[in-house]
Amino acid sequence: MANNTFDAIVVGSGISGGWAxxxxxxxxxxxxxxxxxxxxxHVKDYVNTTKDVWDFPHRDAATQQMKxxxxxxxxxxxxxxxxxxxxxxxxxxxxxxxxxxxxxRGYHLGGRSLLWGRQSYRWNKWDFEANAKEGIGVDWPIRYxxxxxxxxxxxxxxGIQGTKEGLDVxxxxxxxxxxxxxxxxxxxxxxxxxxxxxxxxxxxxxxANITQPKPEQGRxxxxxxxxxxxxxxxxxxxxxQSATLPAANATGNLTLETDKIVTKVLYDKxxxxxxxxxxxxxxxxxxxxxxxxxIFLCASAFNSTWILMNSATDIWPEGLGSASGELGHNxxxxxxxxxAGGTVEGFEDKYLYGRxxxxxYIPRFRNxxxxxxxxxxxxxxxxxxxxxxxxxxxxxxxxxxxxxxxxEPGKWHFSIMGFGEILPDHSxxxxxxxxxxxxxxxxxxxxxxxxxxxELNMRKDMMNDAAEMCNAIGVKDVNTFDYGYNVxxxxxxxxxxxxxxxxxxxxxxxxxQVWDAPNVFVTDGACMTSASCVNPxxxxxxxxxxxxxxxxxxxxxxxx
Amino acid sequence: MDRRELLKMIAVVTGGxxxxxxxxxxxxxxxxxxxxxxNADTLAFLDEVAETIIPATATPGAKAAKVAEFMKLxxxxxxxxxxxxxxxxxxxxxxxxxxxxxxKDFMEASPEDRKALLISLDKESKAxxxxxxAADPTHYFMLMKQLTLLGFFTSKTGATETLRHIQxxxxxxxxxxxKKGDKAWSE
Numbered sequence: 001m002a003n004n005t006f007d008a009i010v011v012g013s014g015i016s017g018g019w020a021x022x023x024x025x026x027x028x029x030x031x032x033x034x035x036x037x038x039x040x041x042h043v044k045d046y047v048n049t050t051k052d053v054w055d056f057p058h059r060d061a062a063t064q065q066m067k068x069x070x071x072x073x074x075x076x077x078x079x080x081x082x083x084x085x086x087x088x089x090x091x092x093x094x095x096x097x098x099x100x101x102x103x104x105r106g107y108h109l110g111g112r113s114l115l116w117g118r119q120s121y122r123w124n125k126w127d128f129e130a131n132a133k134e135g136i137g138v139d140w141p142i143r144y145x146x147x148x149x150x151x152x153x154x155x156x157x158x159g160i161q162g163t164k165e166g167l168d169v170x171x172x173x174x175x176x177x178x179x180x181x182x183x184x185x186x187x188x189x190x191x192x193x194x195x196x197x198x199x200x201x202x203x204x205x206x207x208a209n210i211t212q213p214k215p216e217q218g219r220x221x222x223x224x225x226x227x228x229x230x231x232x233x234x235x236x237x238x239x240x241q242s243a244t245l246p247a248a249n250a251t252g253n254l255t256l257e258t259d260k261i262v263t264k265v266l267y268d269k270x271x272x273x274x275x276x277x278x279x280x281x282x283x284x285x286x287x288x289x290x291x292x293x294x295i296f297l298c299a300s301a302f303n304s305t306w307i308l309m310n311s312a313t314d315i316w317p318e319g320l321g322s323a324s325g326e327l328g329h330n331x332x333x334x335x336x337x338x339x340a341g342g343t344v345e346g347f348e349d350k351y352l353y354g355r356x357x358x359x360x361y362i363p364r365f366r367n368x369x370x371x372x373x374x375x376x377x378x379x380x381x382x383x384x385x386x387x388x389x390x391x392x393x394x395x396x397x398x399x400x401x402x403x404x405x406x407x408e409p410g411k412w413h414f415s416i417m418g419f420g421e422i423l424p425d426h427s428x429x430x431x432x433x434x435x436x437x438x439x440x441x442x443x444x445x446x447x448x449x450x451x452x453x454x455e456l457n458m459r460k461d462m463m464n465d466a467a468e469m470c471n472a473i474g475v476k477d478v479n480t481f482d483y484g485y486n487v488x489x490x491x492x493x494x495x496x497x498x499x500x501x502x503x504x505x506x507x508x509x510x511x512x513q514v515w516d517a518p519n520v521f522v523t524d525g526a527c528m529t530s531a532s533c534v535n536p537x538x539x540x541x542x543x544x545x546x547x548x549x550x551x552x553x554x555x556x557x558x559x560x
Numbered sequence: 561m562d563r564r565e566l567l568k569m570i571a572v573v574t575g576g577x578x579x580x581x582x583x584x585x586x587x588x589x590x591x592x593x594x595x596x597x598x599n600a601d602t603l604a605f606l607d608e609v610a611e612t613i614i615p616a617t618a619t620p621g622a623k624a625a626k627v628a629e630f631m632k633l634x635x636x637x638x639x640x641x642x643x644x645x646x647x648x649x650x651x652x653x654x655x656x657x658x659x660x661x662x663x664k665d666f667m668e669a670s671p672e673d674r675k676a677l678l679i680s681l682d683k684e685s686k687a688x689x690x691x692x693x694a695a696d697p698t699h700y701f702m703l704m705k706q707l708t709l710l711g712f713f714t715s716k717t718g719a720t721e722t723l724r725h726i727q728x729x730x731x732x733x734x735x736x737x738x739k740k741g742d743k744a745w746s747e
Contacts (some may be wrong), residue, residue, distance in 0.1 A: 052564070052719070052727065053747065059630075059714040060563055061580060063637040182734030224729040351738035354729035355747065389744045390569040397573070397682040399675050400617050406569065406709070407722050409744045 002398055006032040006255065008551075009277055009292040011262045011307065014111025016524040016540045017298035021155070023548035024296070025253035026119045029555075032290055033254060034279060036299070037088075037107035038260040040114070041193055046231025048082045056081040075102050077490055078115075083229050090440040101447035102488030103302070109258055110240040111300065112491070115229055115434075118200040118207040118237050118357065119382065120160045121534035122151050122171045126368065131530050134376055137330060137424035138500040141274055141510030144171070148540050151317035154541035157247075158238040159214055159360075159501050161222075162206030170363040170380075170534070176211045179222075183350045184412050191473040192362075200365050200469065205358040206247075208238035208538075217243055221517035226355035237357070259283055263442060265295060265520055267312035271366050273560070274320075274520045275305075280440050294519045294551050294560055298544065301525030302430060305496040306445055307445030308514070310524075321497055321507040321514050328431055329500055330424035331449045332531040334490035338459060338482035340466035341415025342383060351387055351409055356366045359384035362416060364533055366461060375457040376423065379533045381466065383416030414475050418462035421533040422487075423454050424495055449487045459485075492536050494528035512547040519560040523547045563747070570709045574702050575686040578710065580638035598632040605651060606631050608667060610708040612674045620710050630711035631704075643698055650700020657681060699708040719746035 007029035010020045021033045031222035039045075053059050062070075062079040073079040078087060088105035095103060106112040125144040148171075155174040163178035181189060181204050189202035209222045217483050219235035228237050235242035248254040260279040266289065268275050276291035297304040305328055309319035321327045327342055359382050365371065366378035388410030396402045433446035463480045470478045502508020503515035508527050514520040523544040525536060532539075554560045567581045583616070598606075611620035635647050658666035661680070662673040669677070671701035678701075692699075712718040719725045721745040 050727070052716070052725070053714045054716045054719060056632055058638055059634075059710065061634070064640065065637070115687050179569055180732055180734045185734070224732045225727070351736045351742070352732075352734060353736040353747075354732035356732050356734075368662050386565070386745075388569065389565050390573065392569075392572050396679045398613050400574070400615055403617060403621070403722065406573065406713070407743050409738065409742075410569070 003255075004288070004290045006030050006290065006292045007555075008032070008294045008296065009034065009290055009322045010296045011246070011277065011304070012111065012297070012524065013109050013240050013256075014051075014106070014298065014300060014524070015113045015116070015240070015537050016544045017296070018240035018248075018296050019541050019544040020296040020523060020548055021254055022192075022244040023545050024552065025175035025248045025251040027548070027552045028224045028253065029552065030253050031255070032292065033256045034260045034262055034277070034290070035109050035111075035250070035256070036282065036303075037109060037111075037258065039258045040109040042235070042242070042246075043231070043233050046233060047085075048230040049227060049233050051082070051230075060194040068151055072102060073104060073425055076097060076104070076349040076559065077488070078104055079506045082227075082285075085116065086229075094436060094442075095444045096433050096436055096446040098446055098448040099450050100486055101449050102486050103447070103493070104491050105300065106490070108255075110245075110530050113239040114231055114241065116537060117521070117535065118209055118228060118537040119361075120155070120158070120162075120206050120208045120538040121361075121533045122173055123147070123534060123539055124169050124171055127530065127532040130163040131376065131424075136376065137529060138498065138502070138505050140302045141499050141506075143305075146510075147539070147546065150542035151538065151544040153545055154538060157242060157537045158538075158541060159210035159219070160206055160208055160538070161204075161211045163203050165201060165203055167363060168199060169365070169368055175206070179209070179211060180204070180350055181360060182356075182385055183511070184414065185345055187347075187476070188344070188385065188414060189360070192469060195365060196365075196469075200362065202360050202362050205361040207358040209357050210236055219243070222357065224354035224356060226357045228357050241443075248547050259440070260288070261440060262299065262307055263287075263310055263437065264295075265297075265307060265311040265517070266291075266318060267315070267517060269312070269315055272517065274517045280442075282440065283429070285440060292545060293555060294521065296544075296548070297520065297526070298524045301493040301496055302445055303530075304522050304524055304526045305430070306432070310443075312517075316516075320517055320520070323516060324503060324505055324507055325352050326426070326498060326505060327507050328496050329426050329429045330495040331428040331430060331447070331487070332424055332494040332528065333487050334492045334531065334533060334535075335420045335422055335451065335459065335485045335487070336417055336454050336490055337405070337485045338463045338466075338480070339381065339417035339478045340385075340416060340463065340470050340478055341413060342470055342478040343384070344414050344475055347412050361512070366458075366465075373458075373461060375454045375461075377421040377454075377458070377533065379418045379420035379458060379462045380416055381416040383414070385412055385414040387412050407523060414470065416466050418456050418459075418466060419490070419533055420455060420462055423452065424498070424530055425452055428452075428487075428495075430496060447488075451485075451487060492525070492531070494525040494531050494536060497522050497526040498527060498529045499527050511550045512543060517549075521547045521551055566713055570706050573709070574705045576689045576698070576702050576706075577588070578706050579643050579698060579703055580634060581710070595683055598628075598636075602651060603628040603632065605655075605667060606704070608674070609654065609704055610712070612671070612678050613708045613710045615671075620717045622708055623739070625712045625715035625717050627708055627711040627715070630715070631707045634707055634711070641702065646697040646700050647703045650704065653700060654681065654704075713746065
């Protein structure tokens with residue numbers, strides 16, 4: 001590797017890393033992007049994108065061998081034939097669980113930007129104020145107004161479809177035309193508004209699927225296939241491959257190296273600055289060093305912190321950023337998998353055409369304005385209405401009649417599932433387990449995280465409120481469900497290197513700089529000081545763009 | 561109509577969660593599995609069972625959809641050992657039931673007799689599944705019916721000829737007209 005010196009190094013190529021690379025290269029920096037996983041080229045490497053279900057031998061089910069090889073992934077829906085090969089190899093990359101922790105990782109170029117649910121919501125002003133008001137964790141060093149212009153900036157580039165609702169609880173953004181609610185959802189949304197005095201709202205789930213072409217990015221609008229998880233040949237949803245990477249490449253300033261695991265940030269204790277990173281090549285196991293003036297850690301929440309834990313240990317035994325005592329602590333996710341649903345009568349003369357890649361959203365209504373519960377914070381719902389399949393007629397159990405009755409659409413149904421906020425708690429932590437090593441001899445992470453009383457109390461409301469709303473809007477045969485949530489299943493890992501106002505209690509400052517190494521920025525989920533109840537990726541985009549802008553201006557002022 | 565809807569439908573009409581479908585099942589042990597023998601006779605037998613459940617009508621049936629081949633693959637690769645055993649033990653059991661009811665091997669029985677037999681086995685399996693304890697094996701006929709429905713409706717012919725399928729819809733219509741007799745979408 002002839003040239004190993006750059007202006008900036010970006011570690012990781014997922015949603016945050018892609019944004020860091022785009023912003024820094026567009027501002028003229030020579031950037032090296034390091035990805036631990038394999039190369040995965042846009043369109044060309046989406047091997048399953050045009051397949052139909054019959055093209056998968058087991059019709060998209062997981063085999064016993066897959067379950068054996070992926071003991072974590074099999075705990076929930078991600079293990080299937082159509083996304084197989086898009087998740088971290090669990091034999092090569094193990095972790096340990098003092099308490100069960102579900103960690104679903106994407107180790108390849110683009111990371112989970114290729115696998116995400118694409119739901120894109122702004123945080124509200126209360127989300128940034130709640131910690132301080134309630135005495136939970138530490139105060140966010142920023143407020144909604146600090147991030148609002150960066151939300152707009154991120155939304156315009158990424159392409160977020162949605163409708164403006166004028167709600168404080170879920171601020172509007174710069175939307176492309178919203179996808180349509182179906183006939184049943186529209187009817188139920190109107191009833192919800194009436195039944196709850198205009199205080200509860202249902203509208204189309206805002207998502208990073210474009211509803212108008214973006215020719216400047218070479219992206220075509222959504223074709224309603226709903227096969228986003230296999231990679232979109234139209235580039236219709238936001239991913240590193242479809243959006244940020246082409247933009248970064250277009251500057252001529254990006255160097256991309258895949259198959260390189262960053263093992264540590266190199267630290268100069270006299271200058272109190274990072275000088276670069278050390279990497280292991282995953283194929284030849286050789287160690288290389290790359291130097292840069294600034295480093296963006298965007299390796300996914302826990303891996304960014306893992307790198308910090310392995311860095312500057314001669315000065316801080318627990319790693320760079322550990323002087324606060326908070327590195328690795330305050331793990332958060334969104335708890336989910338409970339809610340309610342039932343059938344909807346009527347609308348037999350209506351059906352659906354096309355497969356919409358988003359559902360409906362019901363924003364938080366608990367613990368805002370004059371509502372007060374026996375727990376803090378709240379939850380939103382995602383769900384939707386659809387028409388089931390097959391008419392079950394007991395006497396048509398075998399033969400032509402069965403075939404006929406199962407070939408018709410069934411009744412309409414509607415269901416919603418909650419997404420609840422988890423509070424930051426110092427005792428919810430991860431540590432380095434040096435007794436267990438990965439394929440490259442690197443120590444692995446150990447998780448010690450559990451749901452606390454606040455979340456458990458909230459969960460009761462989350463399920464009961466769902467049933468109450470379903471009943472109120474005329475859904476029939478309402479059933480509540482709780483499929484069982486374990487921390488991590490939200491695949492919204494947050495915390496472990498939180499932002500704050502004081503180096504004694506936080507790892508990062510208000511510009512995502514590591515207090516002890518101001519030229520190291522952490523802008524992925526690790527930086528989160530609290531979790532809100534809305535999907536986090538849009539916030540990572542905004543925080544990353546904001547931090548990159550700050551980093552370049554500081555670099556120009558020679559402050560870094 | 562997604563995979564989840566299909567698995568739900570099959571669960572409703574067979575009286576039990578789809579084995580190997582694992583809609584929301586977490587944390588169960590993975591079995592080492594036995595590789596089951598499916599010789600030509602077995603496949604022919606299963607094809608006839610499947611065709612009785614989903615026959616050719618105006619559109620092709622289970623045999624045309626190669627459901628027996630799918631059963632072989634799914635039982636071998638996706639079932640746990642106890643369900644593999646229940647399925648395999650079910651093949652002679654079904655034939656015995658045919659001899660008892662119709663005095664003929666299943667393969668020799670008329671289509672009408674086969675259908676009547678499977679209707680009674682369907683009742684038997686639903687009653688058994690309701691009454692059984694967790695330790696009792698799954699009823700073989702529930703497994704055969706589940707795999708027939710899963711294999712057929714996810715086959716090319718099932719999805720495109722018996723049902724409707726559009727690979728690239730291009731747009732969305734949330735109030736698309738429907739009249740009785742129009743087929744469901746395959747997904």
